[in-house]
Amino acid sequence: MSTNAPLLKIENLSFKYFKGRDYVLKNINLELHEGEFILLMGPSGCGKTTLINTINGLIPHVIRGIRKGKVYIEGEEVGEKDLKDISTKVGTVFQDPETQFFTLTVLDELAFGPENIKLPPEEIEKRIDLAVKATGISHLLKKDLMSLSGGQKQRVAIASALTMMPKILILDEPTTNLDPRGAVEVLKTIKKLRDETNMLIILIEHKLEEVSKYADKVIVMNEGEIIAMGHPREVYSNPQLLYQLGIRPPWSAETIIELKSLGLINGENQIPVSPQEAAEILEKEIRNLDLKIDPLELDFVKEDLGYYESLKDKEPVIEIENLWHQYPDGTVALRGINLKIHRGEFIGIIGQNGAGKSTLLLHLIGLLRPSYGRIKVFGKDVTKMSIAELSQRVGLIFQNPDLMLFQNTVWSEIAFGPKNIGLSKEHIEERVREAIEMMRLKGFEKRHPRALSRGQRHRVAVASILSMRPQIIIADEPTTGQDYGASKKYLELLERLNAAGATVILVSHSMDLIARYAKRVVVLKEGRILLDGPTREVFAKEELLATTDINPPYMTQISRPLRKIGAPTILKLEELIELMVKIKSVEIKYEKRY
């Protein structure tokens, strides 16, 4: 598909924001062609967004700074062209589609761009028609933008970029704020564009498992420089490089590399770029084996045994009895939830947007009151507890830390809760110091919380909850928009708090995080509990999960072929290794036997 002349050429590009100390982009050289699908990755703050802003012309036309070097699109330098002309060649879709909507209805939004460049009505109609077909949103045309789901909004944003018929389409983390169903919708649209158009697509995305198979090239950035570039198989074959940057390579590549290095699979297998490819490799490995695995011989299965049963001897900390909730607009968000959560549990709550997860959580912290039914926290009816009383027992960490930060210094932010419940100065200080220590915020005490990086802001938000010493910690989508390194640290902290006795409720769209950390999973669907059980058992019910568009964790998908020989559902890489060791040793015995 590629032609020889590059569509996008970047020469010795460096950029520094006026207020910044250092160059954010350092001597970037890049040549990309028509029809290529590029996956751009790097840790937070590595310069990805700045790079795309130099391509779509926001730098230097809107965002000012010191720019050195050249950016050419079809041989024309971006700095020398008008932004309006660049916008006909480069379309950008941002993380939050709402930030780029100007109108009220889908049709108006799609017409907005072409109208602004004074295209005749027939041409506008033609372009809208093409964009609508490419993104599959014909049924949404007359709808109000605000009435759309996250996935639909993002597809409208893509369609409105397409109406400008760009040569380059840039997508900046388009699925970050979406639930699995919305993410699938958007990724399907991106795949369709890749297959059916000749655009150069540049995608920044953390969901490497989903997009790597489409990518022609992966570009890895760090500290403003391109440090690796090549086909996904090539780039993922050096996972150490990605680990150093706090990026986790796709589970499929990581798993096969790990198994290869341990000699558990054939070393000649190529690096997979999707769970399906990795599963095929494992299938090949066991194809000719005549063996049956007894799950009860596996240590990780033995560890699970009896755990769930043993919960009944533990003290219930949350008891929900036939909880219904109807919002003032008539929407019934919860429809008869009965649930018991025990002290010390690490429980994962999953489900699509609108399944009732947030409504349920808001009941637990007293911000919503049941329309019908009852909730008891530590045996006491929440309707009889004040918010202050409840907040000492239950702490909710919001998805967006900014919603929780309103004080002028980190110290006062963390001290706010304890002060409000009337603790003495000494006790407040003790709690704040303890929270600062736990969240590694020493040295930031006098800083303004909003002036910190997102990761640091998240830590301040968690510290402000920890200073209340809640016995129940609820984390709502804690890792959204964070790179792997930051997510891992965050969840390890929750794990430590859980080990110290706190009950942790984790709400996430990342099945891999849930699989790794939660011991029990509750699946919500349309305000009801669809499934509730031990994590391994819940993720084994793939057909039931599919009814709510939930895919099992990638490790479960990768190891699916092993179920044919009786293997249990695999949730973690360590478990797969243990299983493969078992399989290999069985194979050796098998060979010896005959």
Place this chain on the structure above:
Amino acid sequence: MIGKLLRATFVSLILSPMLLVAMHVLAFQLNFAHYGIYMTLYNGKELSIYTIIKWLLFMEEDALIGSNLVSVILAWSISWYAASDWVKDFRAIIFTPIIVLLVGILYFAAWRHAQIIFYFPEILYIFITSWVVEVILYIKYKIRKPKTFFERLEEYGMTFPEEYKKPVKVPTRCPNCGAILYSGPDFCWKCGEKLSLIQKRGD
């Protein structure tokens, strides 16, 4: 009980003078005097927060002498009913008016040094009529049972399987495989059986 009574008393003490003032303003605006109904508390005077507070505390002479009997009955009936409906207690209906009267006497006698004179036919008339109104409303309320949450949902056109409406006593066990369940899920985590159907059959 005492808490409920205090709450009901508090509400009716606040509400009844407010209603009385509102009714007098309304009567003046609608020119009730033209029809021979004299409610002279407001009389088109200049309204200010200060005068309203004075009326509410019956500090203006007009407040005592210009109140029409019907307006007093209405104000008392509505406020007592609102108060007892809030605490949802029949005893509150009976005792709140008595407490309100005692508080009123205390207020006028101790603070305003007013001479308390009971004009028995009038006071009885006010009390009995107010009580009767309240009791009728309460009985009507009792007979016409308030709609349940589910009936209200059905009004919206929403229907749900019967088993959704019943609480599940947890922990329970899957009727099919015996797996322990710490919630009321639609499917069993162990055998995948559809549990709501089984419960329905069990009913």
